[in-house]
Amino acid sequence: MSTQRTILITGGNRGIGLSLARSFHAQGFKVIVGVREISKAPQLDGVIAVKIDSASETDARDAVEELKSKYDIETLDVVIANAGMGSHYAPMKDIDLAEFRDHYRVNTQGPLVLFQAVYPLLKEGSKFIIISSALGSIGLDHDPNVGVYGSSKAAVGYLGRQIHFEEPHLISFFIDPGWLDTAMGQYVADQFGVAKPPMKVEDIIPQLVKLINNATRENTSGYFWK
Template sequence: MAKDQYLAGKLAIVTGAGKPTGIGAAAAYALAQHGANVVIHYGKSSAAAAETVKKIEALGVKAVAISTDQESDTFGQDLVQATLKAFNTETIDIIVNNAGTAACYPNVESIPLKDFDWMFRTNVRGPLLLVQAAIPYIASPGGRIVNVSSVVARTGCLPMYSATKAALGTFALGWGEELGPKGITVNTVLPGPVETDMVLPDDHPIMQKFRFEQHIKRNGTTTEVAETILFLASPMASYLTCQQVSIDGGMTYR
């Protein structure tokens, strides 16, 4: 069944979208189903990114895979300029800040400083650099920025990772206030446990805690997260900004 093409002609950048089984790829596919052309940003796996592009192009839209280093000082400029060149445009409509990294440590004493710097550089500075570089080109009005955080930003599990994800929500509050007068919305999604290659095993203590707190006691799917991102990036969410939307089976509302 054909989807409503309410994003026809729109251009979206989705970071960390190279893995076909990840949230980023699912979000890119959902946007493309409704007509958006999509930049598939990826880090290392060109083969996986090419697979995602092929799947999206089958929908009849344009998709381009672009590899840039999210830890680089020029990450934002590199990705934005490559996007504008690939699509021969001066306008970017949607940014989904999805790319990130994670690591588990048994306690606070065991966190190496180099890992602290690496995680904040990737998860926090990367999205900041992309938005800074994109602002002159974001559609006004009608631009959309969606940050992909995590439920742990509200629970405190995995404290270093959760701190980086909480920063994305705080960024969205400030960016939303600044960009709102231009008709640009900024929102955050906070997925709970989702079936990706990053999900913890069911017998992990953190997962057992999650299951106890959930009302819907299962992992989510990438499609379920992607559909929420799609809504926030759509015209239907034009009066919704600075919000943090949990997609977690109800666990943060117990």
């Protein structure tokens, strides 16, 4: 008899995070969603909601203690650092430094804080995955006005790859799911005068789930997947 696998997804109350939570729930996983406000947690039978604001330095650790003491969760098979922000689009000469710090706090520091908190629950072969963006690739042509968001994603990509090298018992990688029709995706479209994002969440989620389920240390870990 197989043991039920457990997955934690931050930003699990909407968009990509919610769709992933639904998909893994349908596959029989014990699903935990991290949300900024518990009142906005998805109403899915059996899904556990814990408070994790990615801007907080203490929420993730408190959530792990709650999972251990209240729900007897001792291991996590998969952790997906999905929560992020992208709300400041300006040329480099006009970047608001407060916005810059906020984006790094959520998009870069947030996944690091999450990793440190869940680390005691990660076992041999556990997966730590960061939802990222091709805008964080230094080698690609750079779109205008995305310096804040793109640089924060470039930095978190380094951290995810560093985890791969430092923790040989784990599978750590990062994924660009594409420009999807989420609330953030539509916000970006509005900023650039595009009617709507070119890709639908419902078309991409099955590909993400397949990639995550089939990921191995040898063939997947340490790389950026698009």
